[in-house]
Amino acid sequence: MHAVADLGGAAESLTAGDLDWLVQQAQTLANRHDRVRVRALDVVRQAREAGRARHDDDAQYTAGRTRTDVRQMGRDAGLAERLGNHQPALAAPGGTGAGTAGSSTDAPGATAAPQQTPAAQAWDEGAITRAHALVITGALDDLPEELSAEQRLEAERILVAKAGRMKPAALRREARRILHDLGFSEREADAHHNELVRSEEDAAWAAARFWMTDRGDGTVHGQFTLPVLQGRMLAKALQAMTSPRHLAHKQRAAQQTAGTGTGTGTADSGTGMPGAGAQGTTTAPGGSWKDHQFDWAHERGKALAELIDHLPTDQLGSKVNAILLVTTDLETLRGETDRAGVTDTGDEISAGQVRRLASNAGIIPVVMGGDSLPLDLGRQERFFTQAQRTALATRYTSCAEEHCDRPFSWCEIHHDIPWAPVRGPGGRILDPGGGRTDLANAIPLCGRHHRRLSDPEVTHTTERQDDGTAVVRFHRRGEPEPTRRPAGAPGERPRQPGRSQQAREATPGSIQ
Structure with missing residues (x-):
């Protein structure tokens, strides 16, 4: 103890090697x-x-x-x-212990x-x-x-x-x-x-348990024990709904609705905005959610209630409400071999569990090998297929709006370049349309942000990241546009011939 205390008193003289030792x-x-x-x-x-x-x-x-x-x-x-x-x-000379199971003593006739x-x-x-x-x-x-x-x-x-x-x-x-x-x-x-x-x-x-009791004060209290797979599925949904970015975005939206939000914030990583504290207080315009402590148990409790509101009670015998990626192989899905799958949360599940969930569409199986599905439909189809949603789920985990963390399973698929012409007041064509029903033109947006595309007071920009995924940013008309990459920069969505980028960004856009 004294030696460690002495080292702490001379910390300024210690090297990285000293600390490692x-x-x-x-x-x-x-x-x-x-x-x-x-x-x-x-x-x-x-x-x-x-x-x-x-x-x-x-x-x-x-x-x-x-x-x-x-x-x-x-x-x-x-x-x-x-x-x-x-x-x-x-101990062996210069090494670790030399004890070997089953070795005997050196004395002649001695019992091992x-x-x-x-x-x-x-x-x-x-x-x-x-x-x-x-x-x-x-x-x-x-x-x-x-x-x-x-x-x-x-x-x-x-x-x-x-x-x-x-x-x-x-x-x-x-x-x-x-x-x-x-x-x-x-x-x-x-x-x-x-x-x-x-x-x-x-x-x-066998260990799964659930109970709840009515407290008589308008609340219900309960406790549960779940298998890790279902626990991860629940946690992913609740964490997406209660991330700091999402909570701050909800607070800003509420302030704008009430007419109290006057600032957009300046915090790093694009998250600076009026934020909500544990008691529902808000920061001054320009503040960040990092300035406050959230009551996470309370926020997740509200998120669980919201999640229950979205349960598909008419489909309880079929699809599971959460999206979970499971890496497996075609032979396992066919039942030709039994190889454990791995989820995108790092948990292992048995081959039987993989096949059971796949048959119920409870997972998106990321199959290594096998024939590919037709994912680019061009102008032949207006609406994206389930196969295209499946492929898109391997690239997105949530809504593509920059501050939104609504899970992908709640999203609708939007045509970045509209499929049909977009008309404004008086029938004036704001965008000629012509977008393809292809993955390169597909962007997942939750219902709220998909509907916001039709708001005449709001415009948006779409920026492609280096991995090809899109980030959608909304701003009110008349406000300075957010900083975006210069034309032709790596990762920017390619322009269509004969279409001005300015027109694309200013289009209020019907839902596509």
Whole structure:
């Protein structure tokens, strides 16, 4: 402690190498002390089994005397028994511990003493954390029963080596593919991986709970436990509806409606605007949402109520209301192989779950391989197809208006260049139309912003980003136009021959 305090007093003289050494050594010490604590739990177990203690539950006994969480102690008690409390192996010269499972003593005729497993030895040395040890022991428990002791030992060595360069979350993903590292075929590794994910999903469904009660004051209180897939789908929708940009945009719109908004704000990243605080207060014109603290629980509660308002009660037996991208392959969708899919939130779902959701249109399957669908229809069709919506969903997650985070599933597809001529007062043609029903001309807009295109008091500009996606910006007529890229700049939507960019930007535009 004194040495670390001394280093803090001389912080101005430390180099990057010094800091790296400090945090590495501190973590090693923390890991080794954590291992001592877990070893002590195994001593408690052995004393109880020997009749030297009267308690019935090691976790409760330890948690009660150390004032710690009984659930964590329960996991640690199981981990202690799994790794054992054998004598640490001697460290190899210039390297890590040399303890090898199954090695014998040097004395002739001596009985081989129980040896540390690779995971226990690595933890003794402080090379891995408690979280790593939990992942490794769990993965070993999940191995197929027919594997030999040698194969299990090799799997543990591989996982310990990976743990030295990975965080626990990454190690958990790698552990599910351990059969591939052991030389099994891709199909066998896929089947094992998928079975682990499927079992986890079954347990999650078994744990699903929901309850609510009427408080009698106009509110309902409840609590739920969901499988991670459905939890992510709900979280994505609520997070999109309650992002700071979206909340600030709603506040500005409300002020404009009430006639109180006089400024557009100057915060960076285009988000500066009158903002709403946790109590509904607003900033002065030019303020930013960053100047206030939002009551996020309150905002998400309101968003959940709004989300429920949009539930398609006439379609509860078919489509799911959220868009979730799942990367899979054509063979899995056909049922020819069982390979776990990966969602755009980084979660794994079993092949059966992929096929179930795909059949209900609950996901947009991003299929690697297979025949492509016709996505460019030119002038043959006026309305965009479901296949085109599917393709567009891989590029957009929300409305294309610069401040709007309404999820893509709530959006309508707008023709950037109108399909039909746009007429103004007196029948004057403001835009000749002629736009194609192609992906390059498709922009997702929520209902509010799609309708705003027809507002005669508002005009808009469309800017293409480097990845080809569009950003739509609205401003009132007569106000200075927002800064945009010069003509011909990379990422700008190409002009149509014979059409002035100024006319395109000033067009109030009917909904296309």
